[in-house]
Amino acid sequence: MKAVVVGAGLGGLSVAACLAKAGVDVTILEKNSWVGGRVHKWVHKGVRFDLGPSWYLMPKEVDRWFHALGFDRKQFYEIHRLDPAYKVIYDGESLVVPGNINKVFELFESVEQGAGERLQFHLSNNAREYHYLMENFIRSNYNSARTILRKGMEILRFFEYSSLMSNFHSRIKKVAYDPKLQKILEYSSTFLGASPYTLPAPYTILNHVDFNLGTWYPLGGFSVLPEAMAKICRLLGVTIHCNEEVEMLELKRNTISHVHSKSTTYQADLVVANADRHFVDQVLLPPKYREMKERQWNALPISPSVFNIFLGVKDTLNNLAHHTFFFDSDWDKHITSVYKRKEWPLDPLFYVHCPAKTDPAAAHNDVQSLFILVPLAPGVQDSPVERNRIYERVLQRLRLHANISEHTISFSKIEGPREYKLHFNAYKSNAFGLAMTLGQTAMLRLSNRSQKVKNLYFSGQYTIPGTGTTMSIISGELSAERIIQEMSLS
Numbered sequence: 001m002k003a004v005v006v007g008a009g010l011g012g013l014s015v016a017a018c019l020a021k022a023g024v025d026v027t028i029l030e031k032n033s034w035v036g037g038r039v040h041k042w043v044h045k046g047v048r049f050d051l052g053p054s055w056y057l058m059p060k061e062v063d064r065w066f067h068a069l070g071f072d073r074k075q076f077y078e079i080h081r082l083d084p085a086y087k088v089i090y091d092g093e094s095l096v097v098p099g100n101i102n103k104v105f106e107l108f109e110s111v112e113q114g115a116g117e118r119l120q121f122h123l124s125n126n127a128r129e130y131h132y133l134m135e136n137f138i139r140s141n142y143n144s145a146r147t148i149l150r151k152g153m154e155i156l157r158f159f160e161y162s163s164l165m166s167n168f169h170s171r172i173k174k175v176a177y178d179p180k181l182q183k184i185l186e187y188s189s190t191f192l193g194a195s196p197y198t199l200p201a202p203y204t205i206l207n208h209v210d211f212n213l214g215t216w217y218p219l220g221g222f223s224v225l226p227e228a229m230a231k232i233c234r235l236l237g238v239t240i241h242c243n244e245e246v247e248m249l250e251l252k253r254n255t256i257s258h259v260h261s262k263s264t265t266y267q268a269d270l271v272v273a274n275a276d277r278h279f280v281d282q283v284l285l286p287p288k289y290r291e292m293k294e295r296q297w298n299a300l301p302i303s304p305s306v307f308n309i310f311l312g313v314k315d316t317l318n319n320l321a322h323h324t325f326f327f328d329s330d331w332d333k334h335i336t337s338v339y340k341r342k343e344w345p346l347d348p349l350f351y352v353h354c355p356a357k358t359d360p361a362a363a364h365n366d367v368q369s370l371f372i373l374v375p376l377a378p379g380v381q382d383s384p385v386e387r388n389r390i391y392e393r394v395l396q397r398l399r400l401h402a403n404i405s406e407h408t409i410s411f412s413k414i415e416g417p418r419e420y421k422l423h424f425n426a427y428k429s430n431a432f433g434l435a436m437t438l439g440q441t442a443m444l445r446l447s448n449r450s451q452k453v454k455n456l457y458f459s460g461q462y463t464i465p466g467t468g469t470t471m472s473i474i475s476g477e478l479s480a481e482r483i484i485q486e487m488s489l490s
């Protein structure tokens, strides 16, 4: 049995290793020169930048992938829990969120009487919901009508209907009235794909992920994760070809027979597409075998795109934490521009990453690595004018907290929607895949098997919308499980 995986993102590496462990002959074809897809790095003048993710979340779920394949994550890299977890800068003041849960309760209580106690209660509910959803719905394949129906009934029994139908913000309002605390509890939704005013309330399990499970950082930078996964793939016999862009899937009736890259043709009994799903559907497949029409794709809620600034800075950055949020502009206006008006924000919210605070190896000599991420509307038209405007505005606000000037910036680089399309064939230049909405959750999410092509499966962030890296890894495990079951390999 020959399987070809299109794309060496975390979803592709994950499924490849699981299939290889089950005895499948697996080849991964990756368009770029690196493994890890959206998880990659840039090292310039000895200074290391994480170009994609910087929040290492749900570490036990990641460790579980290593264990399932017979390895221990610690053999490959170390992770470090951040304390403080992050800092939030508001207009004229700031709050430092500790990495210790009891200290978080104290912080909430100090800002608003009663909020610490309410947060404690909220998080204990969250923890229960997280474990239930993770085991019963997230880590689950929906490959039969019976399963879908049974799980649908279960979820309705577990959550009250009103809770499923209410939104993230209305639940958070009951925990904290203070807008600063509300922002701490809601930022995860804003940065990961949906507005708190539309995201279903059960997604507040992200608060459990944030405060109880904690924010971690892998020493050596985020790329140590895909590099470790690729090493395991190779140990299990997977062949990985980088710089091998897939251009076409050739079918005989409703079954893929060959995968064509620019230079080579690969015979395949089975294909797992980890590349952006819209691209696979609309570009790699012949029209007859496409799952959706362009207008149906256009109607799918998709996560934001991003504008990223990378600066090598000669400053100690004392007023910034490892993660710092800049919520010092109008929160609702930013959300409206990303989720409703779909235009470049006038005065954006943004996030700053200073990895050398935890991992000195990210800096070199006296130059620190600083990464600024601005969430943008998916599909927004890229424009040099807007890039310059946002760059100037962001640096102006950053200068109030760090010594950032033409004298201290050693070098810089920017990336925006254009690069996301170019590097990843990303639909609407999205950063995080499909948005988290009720209609794309659990049994309602896109199937990880094609409805029209018999031997085509999917892995990656389009099959489980949510917290990026970890969900992509889980998606690979689920696809492999389904393939093994359906192709009677076990």
Ligand SMILES: Cc1cc2nc3c(=O)[nH]c(=O)nc-3n(C[C@H](O)[C@H](O)[C@H](O)COP(=O)(O)OP(=O)(O)OC[C@H]3O[C@@H](n4cnc5c(N)ncnc54)[C@H](O)[C@@H]3O)c2cc1C
Pocket (backbone or CB within 6 Å): 006, 007, 008, 009, 010, 011, 012, 029, 030, 031, 032, 036, 037, 038, 039, 051, 052, 053, 054, 055, 056, 057, 244, 245, 246, 247, 274, 275, 276, 279, 306, 308, 373, 423, 424, 425, 431, 432, 433, 459, 460, 461, 462, 467, 468, 469, 470, 472
């Ligand atoms: C700026 C940014 C910040 C983020 N921050 C976080 C964070 O802090 N924490 C977190 O958990 N998540 C974060 N995420 C999300 C996370 O990175 C992604 O959800 C996850 O890495 C997606 O993995 P994937 O395998 O689904 O997709 P991808 O990583 O996109 O993998 C798909 C692969 O397919 C390849 N490909 C595309 N077309 C072809 C083709 N024609 N032929 C061959 N290969 C092809 C691509 O090159 C890519 O390697 C962030 C993402 C971005 C962009």
